[in-house]
């Protein structure tokens with residue numbers, strides 16, 4: 297999106313030169329095509345490194361936790377919702393932030409593209425007008441972006457930033473007629489035995505590398521429960537019980553907080569669709585509490601709230 301990049305760079309340069317931000321958090325080109333990297337820029341002369349395209353899929357909110365300086369940060373729909381969650385959970389202050397809002401048309405699933413070119417090495421990618429072209433040593437292929445969206449982006453109902461100081465473009469249209477929980481409903485229809493075997497198969501390739509945890513802005517505990525040794529909440533092996541315990545507990549720690557940004561799934565080196573866990577809890581939060589994470593600065597997540605007039609009798 298060249299026009300967005302120009303605007304992002306202009307705003308970033310202004311913020312750094314005018315002393316309104318000490319650091320800009322954005323994306324730069326990665327060392328391999330289709331995998332852009334987060335970048336922190338402090339020198340106004342370096343803003344040309346900032347980019348925006350369909351490969352900016354890591355969640356930048358991950359770099360906000362506990363920072364004390366003034367920060368300019370770019371944010372699309374899901375990242376802005378994680379920023380809201382971070383503010384509500386006192387991990388950053390709203391007044392520290394200048395949020396450069398980006399209307400989002402979704403991220404490309406680089407693994408799906410790789411499969412579509414029979415795992416050949418992709419050396420370059422170019423994007424324009426809803427299509428993208430990948431080139432390798434002896435091939436060139438053009439695809440429709442809509443056919444290669446990450447699975448979370450294909451069902452995203454909040455592509456526009458919910459909080460921002462300045463937008464780089466007009467809001468994109470919210471898609472209609474999408475059921476974001478179709479996959480969850482399919483699993484809900486399974487018997488208990490089928491569910492167990494579905495999730496056992498799902499996590500069986502897990503190597504407990506914790507890339508999913510590390511990519512998630514919700515996982516900011518100084519010591520994660522998996523790293524505790526006294527008490528040791530869960531074994532550290534890839535024994536199926538230990539692995540499943542890790543996934544269940546991680547998902548529960550994200551309940552009512554997950555924005556379905558997809559960073560966890562994208563980071564997994566063995567391609568496990570870990571969002572199957574968090575999406576069920578997102579659906580439950582919506583069904584039971586009419587709650588979607590990160591939409592309001594004035595409300596706390598449901599599992600974080602105590603009300604004496606709660607209609608559930610467990611409070612009494």
Ligand code: SF4
Nearest residue numbers: 373374400402449452
């Ligand atoms: S989940 Fe929505 S806002 Fe986030 S990258 Fe995908 S389309 Fe964009």
Ligand code: SF4
Nearest residue numbers: 512554556557558560
């Ligand atoms: S659990 Fe995954 S999808 Fe949810 S906020 Fe964390 S990284 Fe994003």
Ligand code: SF4
Nearest residue numbers: 502503505506508564
């Ligand atoms: S990133 Fe993948 S392999 Fe690593 S712990 Fe998470 S699910 Fe397991």
